[in-house]
Amino acid sequence: METLVKRDYYDVLGIDRNADDSAIKQAYRRLAIKCHPDRNPGDRQAVERMKELNEAYAVLSDPQKRHRYDAYGHSGLQGYTADDIFGAVDFGSIFREFGLRNIFSDFGFGFGSGRSIFDNFFGNSATRVKELESRKGADLECELEIELEEAFSGTEKKINLPRTEVCPSCRGTGAARGGISTCKDCGGTGQIVREQRSGYSVFRQITTCRRCRGQGRMITTPCHKCQGKGSIEIERDITVQIPKGADTGHMIKVEGEGEAGSGRGEAGDLYIKLCVKEHPIFERRKSDIYVKKEITVTQALLGGKVYGIPGLEGDIAIQIPEGTEDGTIIKVLGQGMPKFEDERGDEHVIIKVALPKNLSQEEKALLYQFGRMRMLNLDPLYLCQPCPGFPELPSPNKANSSDKKKEKQK
Structure with a gap:
């Protein structure tokens, strides 16, 4: 249910009017993580609270919008579209490190392109139905294991991904041809609007139509292929390019390879989380690698050239000084994992002095x-x-x- 009363943005975030940008972001982040739908599944109040937090943060985090709001209140933002309010705010980066989804794009917490925030507040029925019919699909996330050698050189990998796609028969409508009719209760708006007058004031109450669940239409004949869902389950092979120097935790985004959108909405995105397997010889620490090499007591005492040390591009040789002790680490510059463009990390050779046994x-x-x-x-x-x-x-x-x-x- 939507009402005409809008809370003060500072009260929404629980901050003082003199709060700086850092305090605004911290307050939003704390409250948004608490109310995030991923942590409150099925809680409608948390969803509404999330929308309220998004709007308050989008306005107060922008100096120009905040100045207008401080001067004129909510009326100072009249005429602003959703793109004007939310366009420059990166909600996804705030939650990505916690493994939470993008609340703005994934859950439809914006107001839709080109709409005034007051259209959403007072109810623009035609736009609302259009949004409900066309919504972006959910993002998918999967893990992909790769070898250290593949991370070193970069490679292409194929993954088999089960997902949903738009039904080719009904094109996402969920209905057979001619099997859709306008909802009789809401007249195709998807909303039930009730007005109450009190003196010179008019209070408008807007609720989602229960009959069509806000769609504005009813399916009379479901699609035989998808059984009215508008999407089908399939498996698809996707080729992914692994960049040089990729490490465990590296995320690769493949646009449009997520779940199918509803209606004419675009598909979500696929996020691939890489996991580099442990190597039997090398130990990786960021862009550096560590390897153990056994030498004889004679080599340790006399020093000299040591050959046959494993490297990422083949064996290498190093020079060790006289009196090298067990556990000494010798750095070989530029023989580690790729970092930036042509730069590479280093290889660290850990010397292990092997003591002879069964002496004559x-x-x-x-x-x-x-x-x-x-x-x-x-x-x-x-x-x-x-x-x-x-x-x-x-x-x-x-x-x-x-x-x-x-x-x-x-």
């Missing part, structure tokens, strides 16, 4: 001698005794003399 007696002796040399270098006064159980390595002089003896014997 000779290897153990070498390591023992190495440890002894290190201790002597650190402390020249340190007297090191050979460890029993480990074979001693022959000195270079002894090794040369033994080789000469063998040569003489030959």
Whole structure:
């Protein structure tokens, strides 16, 4: 039911007349999320409250409209169309991060193109019926899993999407040819208007026609193909272009691939939420990638070139310094995921020093001698005794003399 009494926009949002733009947006956002139809399914009062909040925010968030409203009240906006009021307001961005639908386009909370907001207030029957007959279809959302390599290079993917489309037989009317008649109760307006006079005042009460449910017409013979629904369920393959560098949570909008609109209304849009699968080798962190590479103890101590490190475009090589410790991260610039145009993130190589196992007696002796040399270098006064159980390595002089003896014997 619509009445002639319009609340003050500041009271609607619960703010002071001196509130700044930030306070206006915060108040609207708090109340709108609370009254959003997605969080109040089937609650008609929440829908009406949502419309009231939309109108108040659209006016007060625009400096020019707010100035006229502050000066002249509601009469200062007389003659403004819905496009004038709502055209510059991006309602969708306010709710997208909460996973809620666009209250303005998806639920028809505007007043229709070219209409004065006072037409909606006092009731323009012809326009109202036209809006009810033609309404945009609902948006669809689906998830699509892709590989890291596909996100790196960009690719085309096909998805099979079940959805509704306009019935080709009745073209969305829901009726067979000649099977529509004008509603007798409302005369085709879709509304029942009652007026009450009190002195010099006239109060007008407008309600939706119960017989035709606001359509202004009745289906006498339903369409045989869609059973009077005006739409049919189908499955359709849709090709989607995955951009380079796409990450989990990235949304792709495909216009006109949502649910069919009612009557002559356009179809909704399809929103595809990407999910990049975990990779068995690479770990992704935004535009950078991380990979582990095992090296030997000798490589860690001596440093040098390390080959065979996995990269997004094939194996790469890096230079490591002497004394590289386990867990050291070496950055390779420009070898990560695409960022902006020709820019790329970096690849981070995590060094893992592999310790040898099942050492031979000779290897153990070498390591023992190495440890002894290190201790002597650190402390020249340190007297090191050979460890029993480990074979001693022959000195270079002894090794040369033994080789000469063998040569003489030959």
